Amino acid sequence: MNLHDSPKLKKIIDQCCQGQSQAQYELFKHTYPYAMGICARFSSGPEEAKEILNDGFLKVFTQIKRYSPDLSFAGWLRKILINTAIDHYRKNKKYNDQHVEIVQEVDRPDAEKTLSQLHAEDILKLVQCLPPAYRMVFTLYVVEAFSHKEIAEKLGISIGTSKSNLSKARLKLQQALATITNSTHQTYGKG
Structure with missing residues (x-):
């Protein structure tokens, strides 16, 4: 069925x-x-x-x-x-409000190549590693196509917080991809 x-x-x-x-x-x-x-x-x-x-x-x-x-x-x-x-x-919000400090990294052109090589399960694992507030906003906005206004209403946050959490989620995912890219280069050698 x-x-x-x-x-x-x-x-x-x-x-x-x-x-x-x-x-x-x-x-x-x-x-x-x-x-x-x-x-x-x-x-x-x-x-x-x-x-x-x-x-x-x-x-x-x-x-x-x-x-x-x-x-x-x-x-x-x-x-x-x-x-x-x-x-x-x-x-679980009171437990979810512990944010991890984000360090801005330079964009890596090979991160796009790494992303194309990941399987859906790998991408899901990266999203699951996001702090809960970032993961919730990222999933509602990117996957479920909610607007920032809808997210703010559903989560009881401001539209600005929704946008900020989305931006931070994307940055953390970029950092995770950069880490994967670096470890792939170290494992298999450059070139």
């Missing part, structure tokens, strides 16, 4: 609305890769992603009667998971 609205998906959703645990398991099982991909982008690693995922599915199952078949189920699920990730961030 895929996440495109199909008769099988509709049947499983109808059964979930009736509280059937087997249908809930089927929905979870079939949407897990898609849902985990969303949660991973907002987390620092697999454990936090699973926590967001579990909280998100609790919301899905308690709110499934509100789902309208006129809407895409994948879009509805995505919205719930993003909001759950934002809630998780807010809940």
